[in-house]
Amino acid sequence: MRIAQTTWPLSLAVPILLLLCPPAAAQEAADAAPELEDAERAERLYRAHCARCHGVQGLGGEGPELAQLALPRVADQVQLERIIRFGIPGTGMPGARATVLDDDAVSLVAGYVLWLGAQTTVDASSVTGDADRGLDLFWAEGDCASCHIVAGQGTAVGPELTIIGLRRGADYLREALSAPAARLPVARSGARSGFFEYLPVRIVTHDGDIYNGMRMNEDSFTIQLMTVSGAFVSLRKGEIAEMEKRVGHSLMPVAQDLDEDDVEDLVAYLTTLGRGS
Amino acid sequence: MEVLIGCGLAARRGCAASGIAFAAVALGVSTGQSATAQVPYERLVAADSEPESWLTYSGNYGSHRFSRLDQINAANVADLRVVWAYQMDEGLIETTPIVADGVMYVTEPPSSVTALDARTGKRLWKWTPQMGSDVLHIGFPEVNRGVAILDSTLYVGTLDAHLVALDARSGAVRWDVEVADNAIGFSLTLAPLALDGKIIVGVSGAEAGVRGFIDAYDPDTGKLIWRTYTIPAPGEFGSDTWGGNSWETGGGSTWLTGSYDPELDLLYWPIGNPAPDWNGDVRPGDNLYTDCLLALDPDTGEIVWWFQFTPHDTHDWDANQIQVLVDAEWEGEPRKLVVTANRNAFYYVLDRETGEFLHGTEYSKQTWAEGLDENGRPIVIPGTDPTEEGNLVWPSLQGAANWFSPSYSPMTRLFYQPTRIMGAIYYKADVEYEPGQPFMGGGEQALRGEEASGAVKALDVLTGELKWEFPLQSPPWAGVMATAGNLVFGGSEEGNIFALDAGTGEPLWNFQAGAAVRSGPMSFEIDGQQRVVNSAGGTMFVFGLPEGGGSGGARPGSF
Numbered sequence: 001m002r003i004a005q006t007t008w009p010l011s012l013a014v015p016i017l018l019l020l021c022p023p024a025a026a027q028e029a030a031d032a033a034p035e036l037e038d039a040e041r042a043e044r045l046y047r048a049h050c051a052r053c054h055g056v057q058g059l060g061g062e063g064p065e066l067a068q069l070a071l072p073r074v075a076d077q078v079q080l081e082r083i084i085r086f087g088i089p090g091t092g093m094p095g096a097r098a099t100v101l102d103d104d105a106v107s108l109v110a111g112y113v114l115w116l117g118a119q120t121t122v123d124a125s126s127v128t129g130d131a132d133r134g135l136d137l138f139w140a141e142g143d144c145a146s147c148h149i150v151a152g153q154g155t156a157v158g159p160e161l162t163i164i165g166l167r168r169g170a171d172y173l174r175e176a177l178s179a180p181a182a183r184l185p186v187a188r189s190g191a192r193s194g195f196f197e198y199l200p201v202r203i204v205t206h207d208g209d210i211y212n213g214m215r216m217n218e219d220s221f222t223i224q225l226m227t228v229s230g231a232f233v234s235l236r237k238g239e240i241a242e243m244e245k246r247v248g249h250s251l252m253p254v255a256q257d258l259d260e261d262d263v264e265d266l267v268a269y270l271t272t273l274g275r276g277s
Numbered sequence: 278m279e280v281l282i283g284c285g286l287a288a289r290r291g292c293a294a295s296g297i298a299f300a301a302v303a304l305g306v307s308t309g310q311s312a313t314a315q316v317p318y319e320r321l322v323a324a325d326s327e328p329e330s331w332l333t334y335s336g337n338y339g340s341h342r343f344s345r346l347d348q349i350n351a352a353n354v355a356d357l358r359v360v361w362a363y364q365m366d367e368g369l370i371e372t373t374p375i376v377a378d379g380v381m382y383v384t385e386p387p388s389s390v391t392a393l394d395a396r397t398g399k400r401l402w403k404w405t406p407q408m409g410s411d412v413l414h415i416g417f418p419e420v421n422r423g424v425a426i427l428d429s430t431l432y433v434g435t436l437d438a439h440l441v442a443l444d445a446r447s448g449a450v451r452w453d454v455e456v457a458d459n460a461i462g463f464s465l466t467l468a469p470l471a472l473d474g475k476i477i478v479g480v481s482g483a484e485a486g487v488r489g490f491i492d493a494y495d496p497d498t499g500k501l502i503w504r505t506y507t508i509p510a511p512g513e514f515g516s517d518t519w520g521g522n523s524w525e526t527g528g529g530s531t532w533l534t535g536s537y538d539p540e541l542d543l544l545y546w547p548i549g550n551p552a553p554d555w556n557g558d559v560r561p562g563d564n565l566y567t568d569c570l571l572a573l574d575p576d577t578g579e580i581v582w583w584f585q586f587t588p589h590d591t592h593d594w595d596a597n598q599i600q601v602l603v604d605a606e607w608e609g610e611p612r613k614l615v616v617t618a619n620r621n622a623f624y625y626v627l628d629r630e631t632g633e634f635l636h637g638t639e640y641s642k643q644t645w646a647e648g649l650d651e652n653g654r655p656i657v658i659p660g661t662d663p664t665e666e667g668n669l670v671w672p673s674l675q676g677a678a679n680w681f682s683p684s685y686s687p688m689t690r691l692f693y694q695p696t697r698i699m700g701a702i703y704y705k706a707d708v709e710y711e712p713g714q715p716f717m718g719g720g721e722q723a724l725r726g727e728e729a730s731g732a733v734k735a736l737d738v739l740t741g742e743l744k745w746e747f748p749l750q751s752p753p754w755a756g757v758m759a760t761a762g763n764l765v766f767g768g769s770e771e772g773n774i775f776a777l778d779a780g781t782g783e784p785l786w787n788f789q790a791g792a793a794v795r796s797g798p799m800s801f802e803i804d805g806q807q808r809v810v811n812s813a814g815g816t817m818f819v820f821g822l823p824e825g826g827g828s829g830g831a832r833p834g835s836f
Contacts, residue, residue, distance in 0.1 A: 044706070044707075047704070047706050047719070047720055048706075048708065048714070048715045048717065049715055051704070051719075051720030051721075052416065052484075052674075052715075052717060052720050052721070055720070055721070055722040055723070056667065056702075056704045056719075056720045056721070056722050057722055059722055089367050089368070094414060094418065094419070095410075186725075186726055194725025194726030194728075194729070195725075195726040195727060195750075196726060196727055217771075218750060218771075219750055219769060219771035219772065219773050219789070220747070220748060220749055220750060220769055220771070220773055220775070220784070220787075221773055221775065221784060221787040221789075222787075222789075237784075238784075247727065
């Protein structure tokens with residue numbers, strides 16, 4: 001894992017260590033009081049310079065969400081500081097010249113952004129299950145790989161889970177298992193940003209064909225689906241007689257056959273994914 | 278003679294270098310001006326009479342963004358295809374090209390100007406300003422929306438707040454003036470407006486707490502003719518609408534091209550938000566002339582009348598939308614009107630001679646006002662200001678409308694407005710002014726995804742009543758253009774460049790361009806063929822019908 005191997009400045013706040021360290025160290029870190037260095041100034045700087053596009057809570061707006069465990073363009077704080085300083089060419093992300101944000105301020109803002117992401121992290125102490133048993137469940141009786149890919153193995157009907165432990169917290173994963181429709185994944189980049197992924201859609205065409213599947217993309221003229229059997233379907237809106245977007249539903253089955261321990265074991269396994277252990 | 282003007286234009290950079298014969302470039306020029314007068318003021322006034330050209334940002338002084346070309350129409354638009362494309366420098370494309378006498382003049386991000394052969398897309402010249410890497414642009418991306426042309430000179434504003442005059446034949450700099458200091462947040466992103474003997478520009482920078490203004494420059498020398506500040510100084514009319522010294526950092530930027538009525542000789546310019554954006558506590562009062570439409574005497578810059586859409590704005594609802602001039606019968610009397618779909622989600626009809634409010638109505642979801650009173654002042658719902666904890670209000674800070682252009686068709690009498698349907702949680706924060714620093718006082722968390730959407734709305738131009746709407750997946754950032762072919766062209770965040778039936782909104786053509794559309798369409802004609810232009814991602818596309826179009830006019834005898 002690239003992130004975990006990064007050398008990290010000691011001055012950084014505890015939740016960021018939680019993000020970047022292997023679970024044992026994270027556990028240790030979580031026991032300490034999570035504090036952000038010069039939190040008040042960092043928040044003020046963030047609100048002044050970043051919140052207009054990325055949202056006050058880092059949940060995105062005109063710019064992408066920052067409150068996530070792994071930022072796609074960011075391996076470490078040094079890289080994040082470089083982005084803040086120089087921007088991202090070809091996007092709306094501007095650079096901040098030194099007279100606007102000095103090095104100290106850039107460092108504080110970067111720390112705050114990583115802290116925002118860390119707020120979504122797993123509270124490691126809440127993971128009580130047996131990860132090894134979870135692994136067995138996932139790959140054997142649970143048959144999760146029939147719809148999910150982990151590290152190149154499995155089938156891509158639902159989301160890839162290779163680094164799900166970096167991207168989602170334990171509570172989120174618990175909910176995803178027991179009530180998968182409660183919170184569909186949301187696209188985080190490109191024009192689809194903010195839209196539901198894996199949204200179940202039922203379509204009836206003028207020719208009478210019926211398609212049940214997940215929306216892969218959509219614009220005002222077309223829609224792209226993957227059916228539950230994994231077939232790709234492209235339709236023009238003009239061909240469609242009826243379309244039901246089933247917000248509040250998920251094609252992921254509710255884990256009815258799993259007891260509480262099973263769920264906890266699966267959560268324990270999933271939280272290890274992408275975390276280098 | 279006029280044909281030679283165009284040929285010489287091309288010959289400098291095109292004919293000699295490539296061996297391509299450009300003899301036909303300037304065919305169709307109908308002006309009898311001297312060799313230096315390629316596009317004199319008279320042609321700008323009469324822009325509607327030469328629909329083969331596109332001579333101003335919005336197509337005419339009334340800002341209709343309406344093409345009188347009808348070769349492409351409902352019956353054949355489905356055959357539209359790419360004739361040529363031009364790949365721009367990296368960045369957001371928000372530009373509208375100018376086309377005159379066979380040459381297209383277009384800006385590339387951040388502030389370059391390029392001349393292209395309008396037939397083939399081949400570049401004739403390109404000018405790039407020397408700007409430092411530390412140019413400030415607080416509150417907006419590195420964009421440019423286009424050039425103005427007057428006689429044989431192009432005028433472009435730059436991100437570092439200069440106004441530059443370029444020789445239209447070669448791109449050589451005629452003059453270069455600093456409009457304002459970029460180090461305290463000023464920029465120029467708008468297309469300048471060329472009038473008779475004046476180049477009008479406005480500035481960006483309210484998010485850095487600038488004091489906005491509108492300038493008029495001598496086209497020949499770059500000398501400042503007048504400057505009108507949008508925030509009154511103590512003692513001036515309106516200064517009592519600013520508490521304390523808040524006027525000094527009051528914002529009111531002027532970052533979108535205005536409109537002009539040659540008969541009334543009045544210039545119409547929309548004004549931006551007050552600063553700081555979301556914390557109104559530090560600037561008690563109505564904060565004139567922020568969020569206003571100003572009517573100005575173009576000779577002196579004197580404010581003839583003003584109308585404020587959003588007094589004491591706390592949501593960043595600049596009035597920098599295109600102001601559309603319409604002549605129509607109003608309650609039995611012919612009236613000269615100015616209409617606009619404001620960022621605050623209301624549509625306004627004003628008398629453009631007097632500024633009198635005639636009518637206003639909600640055209641997109643809003644939760645901040647019960648309506649407008651008889652003077653057009655919003656009846657604000659208490660408790661809709663930003664708070665430290667956050668306050669959910671429609672529309673979002675980007676508004677129901679923004680800079681992207683509406684269109685008015687004199688054929689359908691409809692006003693076509695790309696509309697953002699999106700709410701946001703608004704936050705207020707303390708802020709202190711520091712030169713060259715963000716001065717906003719809060720922020721927003723916009724609702725996204727399935728909670729936000731967009732539409733192209735067709736409104737009755739006099740009542741604002743919805744006639745039809747075409748749904749868009751995401752709130753749009755792209756303008757629209759109606760045509761005499763009874764079409765409305767537009768673009769989407771999902772990469773669709775499309776045409777709708779202007780009367781019904783029925784979708785008739787769609788091209789998936791592969792990246793978000795962020796500019797406004799325009800149209801011109803060359804070799805008797807209508808072209809439609811729009812950009813997506815980093816590419817500008819020029820569309821035409823197959824017959825006689827093909828790959829950039831590659832017909833026998835052309836080369």
